[in-house]
Amino acid sequence: MPITTCIFDAYGTLFDVAAAARQAASEPNREAFAKVWTKVANDWRLKQLQYTWLRAVMDAHADFWDVTQNGLDYALEASGLSGDTELRERLLALYWELDAYEEVPEMLTALKSAGYNTAILSNGSPKMLDGAVQSAGVGDVLDDVLSVEDVGIFKPAPVVYQMVCDRFNCTPDQVLFVSSNGWDAAAASKFGFQTAWVNRAGEPQDKLPWTPREVLKTLHKIPNLAKEF
Structure with missing residues (x-):
């Protein structure tokens, strides 16, 4: 069936999770942090994910x-x-104001103009996601922002992905799900979504039975992919 709904993970997919540490490292009197900010950013993200699992x-x-x-x-x-x-x-204050990747506003606008449903599906709490969406200025091109708080468990629990079908009254194969996390794309593929993994860092693919249908470097091609799937 044709794609009707385009769903995006938030952190690392639409919003740059390294932006908080990068910004703090550029500020005055942070010489010690500037030397280790990339390690802090990577450790922060890894532990954040590990703790959710x-x-x-x-x-x-x-x-x-x-x-x-x-x-x-x-x-x-x-x-x-x-x-x-x-x-x-x-750093915590800056996390509420993460930058969106540069292609995000135009990409979401193109999807909305083409008639697709658009939404975020994230581990983030509603308040965190609202802050990120408002900071990035993309609220007008999203139909909804879905948080795992509604089901009380983090990804990759299947009930999280089911939220999309319930919200948009669609079947899994009508959904294009986009994530920068290989494990998230794998879980969404197992659920039945059409998936795209945004592999900005050029990482190896996770060794799981379920693989993304497409692997991309950025989000620029998502509107065309939605038409092709």
Whole structure:
């Protein structure tokens, strides 16, 4: 069946999760942080994801903002910066204002102009996602922002992906799901979505039975893919 609905992961897909650390590293009097900001950003993101997976399998859900803070605390300690409370607060504040990737507004506008449903499906809490959407100025080209808080478990639980079909009254094969996370694209493929993995970093594909239908470097081609699927 033709694609009717285009769904996007938020963090790392539409919004640059490294932007907070990059911005903080460029600010005055942060010479020590500037030397390690890429490590902090990578550790922060990795632990943020790992904690969601662990909480999902242990049936111990928490708000994504709590998980985000836990991940940052680990990352700062791993780089010897756990005592810098001002830096911690600055990084957390910047996380509410993450930059969207440069192609995002035009890409979403093209999808809406072509008549597709558009939405975010994210581990993020509603308040976090609202902050990111407003900061990026893309609220007018999204039909909805779906948060796992409505089902109380993080991705890749199948019930999370089911939220899309329930919201837009569609079947899985009518959905183009786009994520920068290979594991997320794999889980969505298993659920039955048509999938595209945005592999900006050129990482190896996860060794799982389910693979994305398309692998892209950016989001520029998504409107054309929606027509082709």
